Amino acid sequence: METLSIYAPKLVTNKEYIASGHRACSGCGEVLAVRYVCKALGRNTIISNATGCMEIISTPLPETAWEVPWIHTLFENASAVASGIESGLKSLKRKHGYTKEVKVVAMGGDGATADIGLQSLSGAMERGHDFIYVCYDNEAYMNTGIQRSSETPFGASTTTAPSGKNSLGQHTQKKNMAAIAAAHNIAYVATSCSSYPFDIMSKVEKAMKVKGPSYIHILSVCPTGWRCASNLTIKLGRLAVETGIFPMYEIENGKYTLNIDLPKLRPVEDYLKLQGRFRHLDKDITAEIQEKVFDEYNKVKRLAAGNKAK
Amino acid sequence: MTAKRIGIESSLAIAEAVRLANVDVIAAYPITPQTHIVEGLAEMVANGHLDAEYIPVESEHSAMSSCLGSSAVGARTFTATASQGLILMHEVLLVAASLHLPIVMVVTNRALSGPLNIWGDHSDTMITRDSGWIQIFVENGQQAFDQVLCAFRIAEHQDVLLPTIINVDGFHISHVIEPMYFLDQEAVDGFLPPYKHPHALDPDKPVTMGCFAMPNLYTESRKALDTSLRESKKVILETWKKFGEMTGRYYKEVETYKAEAAETLLITMGSYSENAMEAIDKMQSEGRSVGLVRIRLWRPFPYMAFLEAVSGAKNIVVLDRAMSLGGPPPVCSEIRSALYPQEKRPQVVSVVGGLGGRDISPDDFEKLIDIGLGRIKIGDTSETIMFGVRE
Numbered sequence A: 001m002e003t004l005s006i007y008a009p010k011l012v013t014n015k016e017y018i019a020s021g022h023r024a025c026s027g028c029g030e031v032l033a034v035r036y037v038c039k040a041l042g043r044n045t046i047i048s049n050a051t052g053c054m055e056i057i058s059t060p061l062p063e064t065a066w067e068v069p070w071i072h073t074l075f076e077n078a079s080a081v082a083s084g085i086e087s088g089l090k091s092l093k094r095k096h097g098y099t100k101e102v103k104v105v106a107m108g109g110d111g112a113t114a115d116i117g118l119q120s121l122s123g124a125m126e127r128g129h130d131f132i133y134v135c136y137d138n139e140a141y142m143n144t145g146i147q148r149s150s151e152t153p154f155g156a157s158t159t160t161a162p163s164g165k166n167s168l169g170q171h172t173q174k175k176n177m178a179a180i181a182a183a184h185n186i187a188y189v190a191t192s193c194s195s196y197p198f199d200i201m202s203k204v205e206k207a208m209k210v211k212g213p214s215y216i217h218i219l220s221v222c223p224t225g226w227r228c229a230s231n232l233t234i235k236l237g238r239l240a241v242e243t244g245i246f247p248m249y250e251i252e253n254g255k256y257t258l259n260i261d262l263p264k265l266r267p268v269e270d271y272l273k274l275q276g277r278f279r280h281l282d283k284d285i286t287a288e289i290q291e292k293v294f295d296e297y298n299k300v301k302r303l304a305a306g307n308k309a310k
Numbered sequence B: 001m002t003a004k005r006i007g008i009e010s011s012l013a014i015a016e017a018v019r020l021a022n023v024d025v026i027a028a029y030p031i032t033p034q035t036h037i038v039e040g041l042a043e044m045v046a047n048g049h050l051d052a053e054y055i056p057v058e059s060e061h062s063a064m065s066s067c068l069g070s071s072a073v074g075a076r077t078f079t080a081t082a083s084q085g086l087i088l089m090h091e092v093l094l095v096a097a098s099l100h101l102p103i104v105m106v107v108t109n110r111a112l113s114g115p116l117n118i119w120g121d122h123s124d125t126m127i128t129r130d131s132g133w134i135q136i137f138v139e140n141g142q143q144a145f146d147q148v149l150c151a152f153r154i155a156e157h158q159d160v161l162l163p164t165i166i167n168v169d170g171f172h173i174s175h176v177i178e179p180m181y182f183l184d185q186e187a188v189d190g191f192l193p194p195y196k197h198p199h200a201l202d203p204d205k206p207v208t209m210g211c212f213a214m215p216n217l218y219t220e221s222r223k224a225l226d227t228s229l230r231e232s233k234k235v236i237l238e239t240w241k242k243f244g245e246m247t248g249r250y251y252k253e254v255e256t257y258k259a260e261a262a263e264t265l266l267i268t269m270g271s272y273s274e275n276a277m278e279a280i281d282k283m284q285s286e287g288r289s290v291g292l293v294r295i296r297l298w299r300p301f302p303y304m305a306f307l308e309a310v311s312g313a314k315n316i317v318v319l320d321r322a323m324s325l326g327g328p329p330p331v332c333s334e335i336r337s338a339l340y341p342q343e344k345r346p347q348v349v350s351v352v353g354g355l356g357g358r359d360i361s362p363d364d365f366e367k368l369i370d371i372g373l374g375r376i377k378i379g380d381t382s383e384t385i386m387f388g389v390r391e
Helices: A002-011 A029-041 A053-058 A078-096 A110-115 A118-127 A177-182 A197-209 A230-242 A268-272 A283-309 B010-020 B036-046 B060-072 B083-088 B090-098 B123-127 B141-156 B185-191 B215-247 B272-285 B303-309 B330-339 B362-377
Strands: A045-049 A070-072 A103-109 A131-137 A188-193 A214-219 A249-252 A255-258 B005-009 B025-028 B053-056 B077-081 B104-109 B134-137 B164-169 B177-181 B254-257 B264-268 B290-295 B297-299 B315-320 B347-352
Touching (some): A029 A053, A029 A103, A029 A131, A029 A197, A029 A214, A029 A230, A070 B060, A078 A118, A078 A131, A078 B025, A078 B060, A103 A110, A110 A131, A110 A177, A131 A177, A131 A197, A177 A249, A188 A197, A188 A230, A197 A214, A230 A268, A268 A283, B005 B010, B010 B141, B025 B036, B025 B060, B036 B053, B036 B077, B053 B060, B060 B077, B077 B083, B083 B090, B090 B215, B104 B123, B104 B141, B141 B177, B141 B185, B264 B362, B272 B290, B290 B303, B303 B330, B315 B330, B315 B362, B330 B347
Parallel strands (some): A045 A103, A103 A131, A188 A214, B025 B053, B134 B164, B315 B347
Antiparallel strands (some): A188 A249, B254 B290
């Protein structure tokens, strides 16, 4: 195993498609995830990027960090723009002798995906466009100042759902985007995390093989919004998976596979206590979160087990 | 060129123009109510009469967003909308202009909510005025057919690369069957060169589209866009000249009707101009000194051509088919600001009428002009007249 960890990274391309020198915060998990996604995608890619952190940090006019063709237009329409790109290329191929094989990719944060852009994403998946959608989920609107989204976890304090005398912060549960994507009967849906580069890359490679829509939801650690030290990014991503808070799984043609199936989950407290956004939670709420995590984790486990049994 | 005259609904004639333009991608949504333009196109695609990708999007916002994507990879792109649909795409319209994506759109002009009203006026397109699109008005189905073909040539010209709207009055043009002349494929192919975006999204030559600009560059970006839009006029006029040479149908930025030496000029845009012409005919036959000026090119606004058209007039009555609630209506504002720097300027009176599908008959136009002149006579031109309103 030790030898593998030295050997495996050597197999990854040295080529970067998002150049260094961008303006992401130190310890940004999201830009790491983007980097791995792009390495797996390679050069024959066109990216439609929603408004958000990744757009702001990479393209202050007249600079750009992008080494692949890239378009940003608005917050809620990355999937619709991708629909147009894919249809345009199809038409060019059929009518005007265009021969390049290009993968169309739409990407956005959790707000652009699960809130304001959900309709355009749903429309594009339903219509069956050949594209990959990647959601970089840092669990709030970090770019605009840490406002809650529908992906903010229960109990987290944000600037629009702050904890206070009468509030524990976010009082709703995280929206299950993977299940929503899977409900569109698309061939490939996966969750991943910014602390697992090889997992991200292998999932992108799988998505690239799909003809039609595919969806990858990547938990991306955000030290700025999670109020944690910037050297904890990798550790926190791993803890999210090891506590079962963010299970990593795939849904291939409706069949669930749990990619990291731990015999015993670590207590959620290990994850919560490292982050300022959960600092206000007492033992009772932590216990409530722990229960919910077991429930949700077991749900995925059962779905994956049911799949195996077949 | 085919000289056969045929009777067809204007919406279907527009679809035929789009087919002749050999469009690559159409994205459309049926917000209440869509027209036969996109239905006609969907049928052509389904029957193999047009080789294009038809994206049946889930909203007008996505319709225009898809258009951004397809135009950005170098595909010829078309959509049509109206009313609520146009204002739902509004956020995206501004991006289309700022990214220099030459999308062509037909807007079948209709009223806006509320109250809900699906009938014709210019409320929808007036809100789009400042979006950076080239905006052209037509008065009948033939002009709509012609201008859609011209629009692709103007928008995609390498010196322009700007999205273009053809304003076609809802119902009064869109749903009316008219006799008109079509062009054949050979004529259109000779008139309309293939679309090529100089900086299309391409893995072999990666570009970044849609950067964000800090305060140190935003003003310069807006100035550059404004300059492009203003300078597009040269290509618009060239295109209309070439089209006229081919078809015998010549178009101008500002068109006049019996306006020479007329003391009073009525200013209109769109289909109601034809009713206004009848009123002018009648009034002139009765010895009245009235004429008509029709603005065809709304953006970029043709200041010089307009000033020239009204240079001899003493009185101007401007009809707006839209309001600016709490302020002067848009066309009249434009005209007043065009005239203000002139040493010798006519009296201008503002009239709002024809809202939400209400007709203005030739008789009404006579009344409207007289009411306007009455106001000028008593020196009270400060307030806009709401023509035919029941109070």
